[in-house]
Amino acid sequence: MRIGPLQPSVAHTAAPALPTHTSAISPTQVPHMPGNTPPLRERPRRRAGNMPPLVPLNGSAMTGRPALVALDSEFSEQRLAEVQARQITVQTLQTKLATHLAQAGTAPKPDSIAARFAAGTLEPVYLDTAAFNAMSRGLPARARAAAGPVLIDAQQGRIIFNLQRAFAPGDTFSDAALAALGKQLNLSGHGLATPNWLQPAAGTPGRRKLQQAARYHGHEVPARDGGAGFFKANDHRLLEGKQALLRNHRKSLVHDHYFEAPSTRAFGKDVMVHRGLFDNHAGIPENSLASIDHAYEQGYRNLELDVEVSADGVPVLMHDFSIGRMAGDPQNRLVSQVPFAELREMPLVIRNPSDGNYVKTDQTIAGVEQMLEHVLKKPEPMSVALDCKENTGEAVAMLLMRRPDLRKAAAIKVYAKYYTGGFDQFLSNLYKHYQINPLHSQDAPRRAALDRLLAKINVVPVLSQGMLNDERLRGFFRSNEQGAAGLADTAMQWLDSWTKMRPVIVEAVATDDSDAGKAMEIARTRMRQPDSAYAKAAYSVSYRYEDFSVPRANHDKDYYVYRNFGELQKLTNEDFGVKRTTAGAFRDDGESLLTDQPEAELLAILENRTLARGHTGNELDVPPETPIDINRDAEIVKQRTQQFQASSIPADPNHIAAVREGKQHDRTVDLINDPAAARALDKRAEALGLLTDKYRGAPVTHYLNEQAKQTETD
Structure with missing residues (x-):
């Protein structure tokens, strides 16, 4: 690079080597400087008032x-x-x-x-x-x-x-x-x-x-009863004194070492806890280390937690795309606008939906790396499915490649909604980040290194029925068949693309008997064939309970959820939506059952029945018919939605096509026997760029390049 020092501050004959696994939240391990000077001890961060060397x-x-x-x-x-x-x-x-x-x-x-x-x-x-x-x-x-x-x-x-x-x-x-x-x-x-x-x-x-025109409403209020007193305490009334039954049978429906097992399907039914075992009344927020600890204390070993990525590329635990709802930020900034150093200092809050006010908890936004280190310290191993929306999965994959010791506890959950190009889109994004040319022979060793690393990472593909009608997805995965058969081909092509990683769970649920629904049933049958890469993967079904409910005068309730930017939405009585908020409704539709109410789901499985609708721990302690203003934060939500959409990176069809072509060439030896064809391909590959020293020197980790030097998998 043309930047060069006029006056070096220390001798340039020796620069510190970089430890491979320094955590972003731990005191720095100061590297040893060669020479007669003894190695420095581990030291805390300097105070801001001191000039750092x-x-x-x-x-x-x-x-x-x-x-x-x-x-x-x-x-x-x-x-x-x-x-x-x-x-x-x-x-x-x-x-x-x-x-x-x-x-x-x-x-x-x-x-x-x-x-x-x-x-x-x-x-x-x-x-x-x-x-x-x-x-x-x-x-x-x-x-x-x-x-x-x-x-x-x-x-x-x-x-x-x-x-x-x-x-x-x-x-x-x-x-x-x-x-x-x-x-x-x-x-x-x-x-x-x-x-x-x-x-x-x-x-x-x-x-x-x-900033003056719009803000996310609400202010801090004192905690009550040790938490958010505006939520009723969870009385677990759906269990009706069945706690002894649950204790006796929980082990048969909760399994440790889940992602490490050769087959998750072989376990049979398994109850997975959604967003950790949070408890608003008790002051335990969702997606927090406390919610993980609470789940572990109650006997649960498998979780799904949500992931977003900070401005500087660090994956963190957060469901929403913005931080207003969960971090008390009046600007409701996007997670992607805030650096990790700021995010990790932010207390998580629990909001009162009736007025927007909130109580602060003793939990802060946790990094995914910190969280995985935390769960691996538990006496009995836990497994965490990391729910990755948009292009957050790549950041988690890069973490797991850098920290192979964390892989056994994690799986990356990816959605067709965000990856219409399937695994090839995921790989395309990684190629761009690591500055790998998808076609050039010079980069073949680095492509092979990345393939070896990704093959060791657990993945949970999610294909919703509605995505089969998405023209973008069908454009990437074409079929010559018509109707349900053609849609089933598209579904299987998308699902099979993820077998370059290690599928441990798969979610592909039919919701009706339309052509798309029939296609999902065909795909589920195909995945159960002995020669399928999904034959050993558990089928997953996901409950989605309300974030809160409000009593009505007729003793019924209105149910609400928070959307991705902290906006409120009232749930309808649509059949599939009601099933998602009713314990036991999906008990026969899969082996891995993801739920906010694990105790209720255990009982529903053991007694083979459905329970009453709703989450008994998410009821607001307010008078009947208390109004909820779902448009309270509409202006700031609209602004953040527009910002998010403007910065979103869609699938790149041309680059994905190059990725697919490069994979095909890497699997054959034709080019080795045809030097002229190889030179022609390299010349065409150069049009994609990514080959200069300047470009290659960008975020290419030393670790990946060292892996590329290996001739065998480790």
Whole structure:
């Protein structure tokens, strides 16, 4: 890379090696520096008031010298990959500026910030927020004048970036960083206009107006009875004194080592707990470490938890796409807009749906890595299906490739709704992240390495009946048959695509007798054939109970759920929806039964009957007919929905086609025997890019490249 240091802070003869598995939430294991100096002990993070020492990161430079990071930063492959990606973002801006200056025919003074940045002679420093703030306080007042997430230390010849605030998703700069860079480059002082690519996307007045125009309603209120007293205590009245029966038979319906077993189907019935065993009245929020512990204490070993991904790519436990409902954020920001360092400090809350107010709990948003470490410490092994919406599954897969010790406890749950291109879309996204060309012979070892790693990761494919009418899915998985037979072919092609991983559970439920419903039944029959890759996988069915209920004057109830952006929706009495909120309604439709009410489902199985509708722990303690304003947060929800949709990345048909073609070539030896054809394919592959040193130096983990060197699977 063209960025190079003017004045190295430490000798560049030795840079710290990176430990393979440093957790993002643990004190840093400070690496040993070669020489006579003894290794440093593990140390806590520095206080923000101290100037952090800086060290170069080996492998972080594209060409030239490495970038600098604080000694207290996270020495991990993930951090190295992040710095490498940020280096490319910085270099791209340098190139644009150099071109802009050349085309303008203006040469700024050689010692100006603009000239030095364009020439690549400012040394890049990447710091977490605490270290960035400490360094900022150590600089002269003039250097701090241009407030923002980018600082220039002209005396030392450094440009300093706040990793959490200077960059935005999509390998771009944040608006705040562009504003700070614009001030410090001062192009207007050189007689030049500031180009569009150096200006924030939205002006400050507009941003203020947006924040003032809409908010997620509610404020903190004191806890009552140790939790959220506006929910009634769960009296488990559906069980009617059957607790002894449940204790005696729970072991036959709850199994440990679930994902490690050769066949989940062989276990027979298994009850899996949805979002952990949360209890609103008791102050145990969904998708929390406390909900995991509560499930374990009650004898349950298998869970499904929801996953979203932070702004810096860290998978966290969260159902919603936004954090207003569960974290008390009045801006209702998208999870993808907030860095992990901020998310993990946020207390989880439990809201009163009648007025939007909430109580804080003693739980915070947990990272998936932290959660899996937590469950693996239990005396009896637990298994966790990680519900991944949108393109969050790739972040979990990258975690499990980096942390093979966590794989046995986890499975990635993927949906046809979000992966219309099936596993090939999933693989396409990973190729783009790891900078792997899907066709070029040069990348064949890295494609093979990724295949070997993914084959060891558990997966739970979910194909809903309605998706068989989706033209995008049918475009990726075509059939020559018509009617139910053709739809069944499409279903099986999508399901079979995921067998490149390790299917442990599969969900494919027929909901009616339409052609799509008949196709689902055909697919279920095919998956039960002895030669099917799903023959040993348990069928799953999922209950979806209400998030809360409100009593009516006639002693009935109204049922409500929260949607993905924290908005409220009243449930209808549609037949399938009623079944999903009734214990025992799906007891004969699969082996793995996912439910919010595991005790009620156990009883329904043991007594072979259905129970009354509804969740006995989700009843609001309010007078009958209490009004619920489902449009209370409509404005902020609309804004966040639009932002989410604008940033969503659809399936890339051309790249997926290249992935499929590359897989076909990798399975044959034809090209080895036809050098001319191989050269022609490589030339065509180069049109896809992804082959330069600059590109390959982006987020490619050292771990994956080392795996690519292996000739055999480990």
